Amino acid sequence: MSGPLDAALAAIWRIESARVVATVARRVHDLGVAEELAQDAWLEALQRWPTDGLPDKPGAWLMTTAQRKALDWLRHRQMAAGHEAALAEDLIAMQADRHPDHADTLDARRAARSVGDDELLRLLFTACHPVLPPPQRVALTLKVLAGLSTAEIARAFLVSEPTMAQRLVRAKRTLAEARIPCELPRGTALAARLGSVLEVVYLVFNEGYTATAGEDWMRPALCDEALRLGRMLVQLAPAEPEAWGLLALMSLQASRIAARTEADGRPILLAEQDRRRWDRLLIRHGLEALARADALAPASPDSYQLQAALAACHARAARAEDTDWALVCALYERLRQRSPSPVVALNHAVAVGMHQGPAAALVMVEALQHEPALAAYPWLPAVQGDLLARLGRRGEARQAWLRAAALSTNQRERQSLQQRAEALEPPRSTRSTDEPA
Structure with a gap:
């Protein structure tokens, strides 16, 4: 297959796969089976499209093919069990389902999109069910909703591909054995499950915003997917x-994406970004969403609200030096009380360094040196290196940045940290005899 065709096929699967899996899962009542049937439909497409040509509506083609395979699967299972009546009901229901591409009028297309969003929400709440441990929820969501391959998810989790494949199999088996239906919870059940879903959506966003591993610092497609899910959840x-x-938080952070890398992919840190490249529409949407959140919970903001308020401090500053660091520090104090964690404490130290100076912040950072959760976290020595450099302690800063680079599993991030360390390397003529060349 040609390069352009390969790219077109990959884009079609990335866009359509989650909706196909979601629709089939509601009929077969088994997420693992639904994913297999969707993959079977995709394999058929890969066999036929390169020779027959792409259909006018590839999403509709995939949906129809997957539903036909689902009906065959149901027929074999239910006929064997003598459940002909159930098969007839499923046949009627599946014939009633229509993909958005089949719609004939504007109203029909809008209604179909709404139905499609409902299907994706059902799939999201199923993948994030509390019966699964959090790491499996994230992995399964990345697989069935974000369309990542098992190899890509394995890289994000820093495990081997066979290990991740086993985790995904266990997750789908757990859902099947627990007979978890592919449906949206309602009422109190929705409120009880929402926190788990929000957590997974934000983890997907974070993986796109700063990739855990790989050659690219960001994966914007994951940010887009998380934003789309976030918009569906507020509806x-x-x-x-x-x-x-x-x-609000994801919108404000996503507004910076275009300014976060050089043309060659090298990272640009917040203070050095060209804020004229920030997406003003996303900023406006983020501030509007934050206002809605504040109106609903003015006295006791949750951690996402507080993080969004922090992001808003940067969004409202035309220049880095205009940032209200006193407010940022105050918000971090509230966030530490609401959701204490070593990472929040580290970010608080960064804000203190900007507000009160590097010496005060360095004390806070050094207090985090023995936190087990930060033992392999590259941004701990990276922040330490920045503070040491600002204090003129160049040799110590260089060593801190080298430690950070050694801990980083993202190629772009590692290169950036190494370059910062190399910029502090003393000239050859002033090196001591015991310093490595």
Whole structure:
């Protein structure tokens, strides 16, 4: 297959796969089976499209093919069990389902998109079910909703591909054995499950915003997917401040994506970004979502609201030096009380360094040196290196940045840290005899 065709096929699968899996899962009541049937439809497409040509509506073709395979699967299973009546009901229901591309009028297309969003929400809540441990929820969501391959997810989790494949199999088996239906929870059940879903959506966003591993610092497609899910969630739960807070946070952070890398992919840190390249529409949407969250929970903001408020401090500053660091420090204090964690404490130290100076912040950072959760976290020595450099302690800063580079599993991030360390390397003529060349 040609390069352009390969790219077109990959884009079609990335866009359509989640909806196909979601629709089939609602019929076969088994996420693992639904994914296999969707993959079977995709394999058929890969066999036929290169010779027959792409259909006018590839999403509709995939949906029809997957539903036909689902019906065959149901027929074999239910006929064997003598459940002909159930088969007839499923046949009627599946014939009633229509893909958005089949719609004939504007209203029909809008209704079909709404149905499609419902299918994706069902799949999201199924993949994020509390019966699964959090790492499996994230992995399964990345697989069935974000369309990542098992190899890509394995790299993100820093495990081997066979290990990740086993985790995904266990997750789908757990859902099947627990007979978890592919459906949207309602009422109190929705509120109880929403937190788990929001957590997974934000983890997907973070993996796109700063990739855990690989050659690229960012994976914007994951950020886009998380934003799309966030918008769907506020429509599903418009009275939940957490949902609005998360949407605000992701929108404000995503507004910086175009300014976060050089043309060659090298990272640009926040203070050095050209803020004229920030997406003003996303900033506006983020601030509007934050206002909705604040109106729903003015006295007790959740952690997403507080993080969004922090992002808003940067979004409102035309220049880095205009940032209200006193407010940023105050918000971090509230966030530490609301959701204490070593990472929040480290970010608080960065803000203190900007507000009170590097010496005060360095004390806070050094207090985190023995935190087990930060033992392999490259940004701990990276922040330490920045503070030491600002204090003129160049040799110590260089060593800190080298430690950070050694801990980083992202190629772009590692290169950036190494370059910062190399910039502090003393001239050859001033090196001591015991310093490595």
